[in-house]
Amino acid sequence: MAGADGGHLLARGGAGVSPRPRVLVTGASGNVGAPLVEHLLKGGAQVRVASRGEGARVPEGATAVRFDFEDPSTHAPALEGVEKVFLLRPPALSDVKRHLLPVVRAVKEAGVRHVVFLSLLGVEKNQAVPHAKVERFILEAGVPHTFLRPSFFMQNLSTTHRDDIREHGELFMPVGSGKTGFIDTRDIAAVGARTLLEDGHEGKAYDLTGAEALSYAEVARLFTEVLGRPIRYNEPGALRFAARWYRRDVPLAYIAVMTGIYTVCRLGLAGTVTRDTETLLGRAPISMRQFIQDHKACWM
Ligand SMILES: NC(=O)c1ccc[n+]([C@@H]2O[C@H](COP(=O)([O-])OP(=O)(O)OC[C@H]3O[C@@H](n4cnc5c(N)ncnc54)[C@H](OP(=O)(O)O)[C@@H]3O)[C@@H](O)[C@H]2O)c1
Structure with missing residues (x-):
């Protein structure tokens, strides 16, 4: 468990619960996003589901907003009034400079307090993968962040x-x-919810495995x-x-x-195999x- 800047996570002591944060969840219909939305709703968050399509399933208690990584005109409206963002890179989008960088900039401009990014285990040793570039965009933008770096789903x-x-x-x-070191995406979602609902995870990177x-x-x-x-x-x-x-x-x-x-x-x-998930x-x-x-x- 390391700070995203390379430092070690010492303890989670002092982490407080934010009252009903407004959270935008990208990839909300996906392997991680769907259980994450459920956890966030149970934890009392006001969840805004980012969705491309009209017919997307919106869990009870959440609201939907149109959002498409490939359509920059949808970014700022989806982020209006949002305090926290769960961000992923859809697997089909490999040109992250084109499709993720504008979103990171919009997140910064919207004054979002915390972005949790679904990255990849070992990303710090492989700067060629798209996730490494997205982590860099977030670091360069200076948005408070947590990187979740999971192993194989x-x-x-x-x-x-x-x-x-x-x-x-x-x-x-x-x-x-x-x-x-396979991990169940329900565990990633549970960790993601925790990092979004509590304070104290900013600047951290978690290596998540089974x-x-x-x-x-x-x-x-x-x-x-x-x-x-x-x-x-x-x-x-x-x-x-x-x-x-x-x-x-x-x-x-x-x-x-x-x-x-x-x-x-x-x-x-x-x-x-790491102990971050269990911890x-x-x-x-x-x-x-x-x-x-x-x-x-x-x-x-
Ligand atoms: N698979 C693994 O073993 C593994 C391991 C480590 C990290 N990862 C990383 O995890 C991420 C994938 O997570 P996942 O498996 O939870 O996702 P997923 O199940 O593949 O779902 C992708 C999500 O992205 C949304 N999406 C696709 N294109 C979009 C667009 N243009 N605009 C807005 N939303 C769009 C989809 O929405 P729709 O419902 O509209 O399609 C869907 O909700 C990838 O970055 C992958 O590299 C995967």
């Missing part, structure tokens, strides 16, 4: 890889025996036990993996990013077994 298994598991009974990633690093063979065994049918870990090479996704008409750029990410895992660089939540992170149990229906 367990929810990748219930979204991107759901059909391989459900229809082929297999995990199909080119990871070899590399281990991954409690253990698992190989995909171990994950396959957990699936087999919980679903009660065999799920095997098919260990493709990078080419075979890319070819399967190419046949599914997935854009080449996306396939390249996925293959790159899994190569990092294969090299054993995704196995980091911030005061309980053990959600386990892979629990995640599979809770989402069982989506693979049946």
Whole structure:
């Protein structure tokens, strides 16, 4: 757990609860955003859900506002009167100078007191990834901030890889025996809510992982036990993996990013486990077994 400027977080003592802060949540329909909105509402925040579409689901108690990273005319109106912002980079937007920098500037101009940015574990050692650039934009703008730097989402298994598991009974990633410190996005959301509802998290960066690093063979065994049918870990090479996704008409750029990410895992660089999640939540992170149990229906 480190200060975003590299210093260490000493303690959270003295953190006070802000009364009903007005919070704008970007990515509110996503893996992290949806449970975050629920936590914020339960914690008494006034939640404004940033939404592109007319038909977006707005949880009871929240309000919706039109907001599109790709349409700068929506930024200032969405931020009017907002005290805090949860910011993410939508996965499809890789030109962050074009799509995120204007938002960071609008956040600064709106006088927002605190922005919590969903970043990426290890970002401080990899300045080429988009999240590193966004962290820099925020630092340069001088907006009080907290960076959440999570590891691999367990929810990748219930979204991107759901059909391989459900229809082929297999995990199909080119990871070899590399281990991954998976985290459940519900834990990221719980941490995010805490950092938005309490004072005392400004200037901090939290490295968020689950409690253990698992190989995909171990994950396959957990699936087999919980679903009660065999799920095997098919260990493709990078080419075979890319070819399967190419046949599914997935854009080449996306396939390249996925293959790159899994190569990092294969090299054993995704196995980091930290205690930040447990320290911030005061309980053990959600386990892979629990995640599979809770989402069982989506693979049946
Ligand atoms: N997957 C992982 O293992 C992992 C690990 C670490 C960090 N991350 C980072 O986490 C972030 C993704 O978080 P997530 O999984 O919670 O998101 P997600 O489920 O992919 O959802 C993306 C959200 O962004 C919104 N969005 C997309 N384009 C938009 C636009 N032009 N304007 C406004 N909103 C837009 C979507 O809204 P609509 O409902 O309108 O589509 C949706 O709410 C990425 O930055 C990723 O790099 C991911």
